[in-house]
Amino acid sequence: MKEGPIKSSIRPLINYFNNLIPLNDKEQDSVFTYFVPRLYRKRQYILQEGDTCAQFNFIVSGCLRMYKIDEKGNTHVIYFATENWWMIDLGSFYSKKPSELNIEAMEDTMVLQISYDNLTTLYMQAPKFNRIFRVLIENSYVALQKRLLQNISSTAEERYLAFIETYPHLINRLPQLQIASFLGITPEFLSRLRSKLSKQNP
Amino acid sequence: MKEGPIKSSIRPLINYFNNLIPLNDKEQDSVFTYFVPRLYRKRQYILQEGDTCAQFNFIVSGCLRMYKIDEKGNTHVIYFATENWWMIDLGSFYSKKPSELNIEAMEDTMVLQISYDNLTTLYMQAPKFNRIFRVLIENSYVALQKRLLQNISSTAEERYLAFIETYPHLINRLPQLQIASFLGITPEFLSRLRSKLSKQNP
């Protein structure tokens, strides 16, 4: 018997959880119950500045970016997320206050979403998820801290090289414009960096 | 790279209402209170099949289309709406049942939205809006009936000519693909119609 398209889109999440901490059948059922799949199209907002972030998102396929628009109207990419990553404005989600951030689909993207209330229910029904989400957020925290450190301590060139190391799969998947915005430099400068580097290592 | 913030321009809606039936200050205040601006980007869904239509939408700028996907996977445009028009799946909105229709942005589109509950409150606070919304829906009804009649009684060529008459501002604003889908013909056939017509009136 083959699973319907919706059920099968939950598989990657079950696998992800099992990989962190194995789930029993009842726990897997809870995942099926509380996470709902949703497709976003390229350029579509998952979260828009001013709205409250109401969902925890797990990415099944595609790519999202979280960014902030500053007073001058410039955008700064906070992070990209692809398959098997999470995307959420935690601050807004827990405080239930309007977000200052935007989340947008870079490609058509399938996510699995759980609402605040359902997440709370999930924690009560299956306390193991407290552990799972703790671990998962710790992972994100570490990545974030690494990125901060990287950012305050390196030149643009170093940051770009580190980006290539850390996210080789993103280099050809994202426009350089976006990568520049992630690195905190202008697209022009990134272009120059790249041409300089390719002259050095032909 | 700039992606400006959402400007809250409720003015066009106030003007629209005043044009139908003049509002007093208190009534204008209610409009400011209950309608909230929201920006949709090109290709973004305002309503997706299966979701419940939770908002009455007034279009400040841009263009939306409502369409249905049939069993064969073909899409049929029910209508387009631009500046100063309304867009909603009334059936889903009032029944609170999942919609079979889709609403999608053809361009970046700014809308003013009011939810079911807020609309109810508005009606109670300012009964004049009952009259306003009655008139407004009557207008839409008339347009719809005209379109139906057009559709069952004319050839594709006649429908196309009528479209040009009725929506001259849409002809160059929308891809022919979409116009074909509105007229209920294939884009290829529309293309042939057009070239035939332009040979007749050079």
Place this chain on the structure above:
DNA sequence: ACTAGATCAATACTAATTCTTGATATTATT
């Protein structure tokens, strides 16, 4: 004064979308 980087404007390149055309089929009408 030098380096890392920004800004602005022009141009080049690439990919996505849209439009047209030809060949051939289907369906409804007379």
Place this chain on the structure above:
DNA sequence: AATAATATCAAGAATTAGTATTGATCTAGT
């Protein structure tokens, strides 16, 4: 049965949107 209206499929052509590069010039911090 013949004809007009319209669909389908496939291939190219044309257009537009999005992205990348380059040159010239500017600025802030060592």
